[in-house]
Amino acid sequence: MMVKGMPVVSLHTLGCKLNQAETESLSRQFVRAGYSIAENEVADVFVVNTCTVTHIADRKARHLLRFLRKNNPQALIVATGCYGEREASALIKAGADLVTGNLEKAALPEMISLALGVPKTNQDISESRVGGDRVRSFVKIQDGCQHFCTYCIVPFIRAMEFSVPADEVLKEINNRISGGYREVVLTGTRIGIYKDSKIDLIQLVKKILQETAIERLHLSSLQPREITGKLLQIWADSRLCQHFHIALQSGSQSVLERMQRDYTLTDFRNAVTLIRKSLPEAAVTTDIMVGFPGETDEEFSKSYRFCQEVGFAALHVFTYSPRPGTRAASMQGKVADNVKKERSKCMLALARHSSNSFRENFIGRKAEVLFENEEKPGSALYSGFSQNYIRVYTRSEHPLTNVLRHVQLVRKYLDGLSGDNIK
Numbered sequence: 001m002m003v004k005g006m007p008v009v010s011l012h013t014l015g016c017k018l019n020q021a022e023t024e025s026l027s028r029q030f031v032r033a034g035y036s037i038a039e040n041e042v043a044d045v046f047v048v049n050t051c052t053v054t055h056i057a058d059r060k061a062r063h064l065l066r067f068l069r070k071n072n073p074q075a076l077i078v079a080t081g082c083y084g085e086r087e088a089s090a091l092i093k094a095g096a097d098l099v100t101g102n103l104e105k106a107a108l109p110e111m112i113s114l115a116l117g118v119p120k121t122n123q124d125i126s127e128s129r130v131g132g133d134r135v136r137s138f139v140k141i142q143d144g145c146q147h148f149c150t151y152c153i154v155p156f157i158r159a160m161e162f163s164v165p166a167d168e169v170l171k172e173i174n175n176r177i178s179g180g181y182r183e184v185v186l187t188g189t190r191i192g193i194y195k196d197s198k199i200d201l202i203q204l205v206k207k208i209l210q211e212t213a214i215e216r217l218h219l220s221s222l223q224p225r226e227i228t229g230k231l232l233q234i235w236a237d238s239r240l241c242q243h244f245h246i247a248l249q250s251g252s253q254s255v256l257e258r259m260q261r262d263y264t265l266t267d268f269r270n271a272v273t274l275i276r277k278s279l280p281e282a283a284v285t286t287d288i289m290v291g292f293p294g295e296t297d298e299e300f301s302k303s304y305r306f307c308q309e310v311g312f313a314a315l316h317v318f319t320y321s322p323r324p325g326t327r328a329a330s331m332q333g334k335v336a337d338n339v340k341k342e343r344s345k346c347m348l349a350l351a352r353h354s355s356n357s358f359r360e361n362f363i364g365r366k367a368e369v370l371f372e373n374e375e376k377p378g379s380a381l382y383s384g385f386s387q388n389y390i391r392v393y394t395r396s397e398h399p400l401t402n403v404l405r406h407v408q409l410v411r412k413y414l415d416g417l418s419g420d421n422i423k
Contacts, residue, residue, distance in 0.1 A: 015051025069095030142188030251306025391416030
């Protein structure tokens with residue numbers, strides 16, 4: 001039974017920025033198909049775009065599906081994405097009526113319309129109908145990975161590598177600009193290998209900067225060997241965000257080799273050095289794994305010291321999670337859960353210290369901030385991100401959502417810095 005008026009769909013995203021980009025694309029497809037996007041918990045259809053990179057990601061997906069089923073017994077509940085690709089039966093058991101993998105994701109609006117008996121339409125859309133805060137938008141430029149790191153399930157789930165044609169990327173970005181978005185994040189499984197005919201990532205970014213009026217452009221995760229002097233030259237355009245996310249995974253060379261990563265610690269160190277020489281204010285963030293099979297106390301200590309030496313602006317710390325079918329899942333030397341827990345606590349403490357140290361360097365400086373939202377309705381406290389992705393808070397009597405504003409950074413505040421508006 002549908003709610004009154006247009007059928008309503010509620011979209012939920014778990015996992016990476018690529019999933020966020022694909023959910024944004026689904027939002028537009030659903031609106032074209034005659035749906036409205038839910039602004040609350042009342043909907044005819046709930047779509048969960050899942051992640052399966054760790055067992056925690058799996059658990060979050062199952063928990064969300066059970067919650068949605070309990071609270072919406074009459075709704076159509078759909079699970080899609082990487083977990084659906086890997087283990088559809090677990091999602092059905094958790095409460096999903098329909099499960100699809102990544103390849104079928106784009107066809108979901110049509111599949112669901114057929115299931116509900118919704119007449120076929122192809123409506124024009126506006127960003128206001130798509131919903132969202134219209135501050136930052138994720139645009140998918142690439143998908144797929146064929147580099148089989150021993151711990152990673154992604155190449156089994158997103159094996160086919162392809163790049164979105166440059167003209168389509170430009171069109172998508174111009175559509176976002178017309179809808180009021182001020183920042184676009186280019187995302188994919190491995191955006192560094194982007195290739196559309198003779199257009200590589202560097203040339204694509206140049207085209208975007210030359211042929212669109214986007215006010216901020218942000219590149220998602222890159223690999224160490226993709227950081228070159230030629231790439232960094234394009235940061236001469238101040239619209240490019242000075243934030244580089246480079247997944248380290250381990251600061252131990254022997255662990256990196258067991259992981260079958262395609263870089264060395266020297267490559268990583270050289271990439272960071274090059275960034276900081278070219279862009280001294282840039283934020284370098286990373287992912288770090290603890291408890292990989294066979295990780296010794298000495299290897300963990302080396303990993304910790306390497307992260308300490310680099311001084312990341314932020315570290316995403318996670319424990320190794322065996323993924324069935326990967327080589328690491330059958331490796332000897334399983335690390336005990338209590339050891340993994342202690343190593344995680346240790347690395348998280350370093351993460352907090354490193355983040356605080358990075359932010360403190362900018363107290364007393366000026367920064368351009370794109371404000372996202374009011375922290376609580378009526379609080380007059382707004383937060384957003386600087387060019388190098390420091391969260392900044394400021395008070396204002398006037399709405400600041402989706403406003404670019406220069407502020408003076410004055411002190412530590414919550415998970416970021418507080419700033420005074422510059423008149």
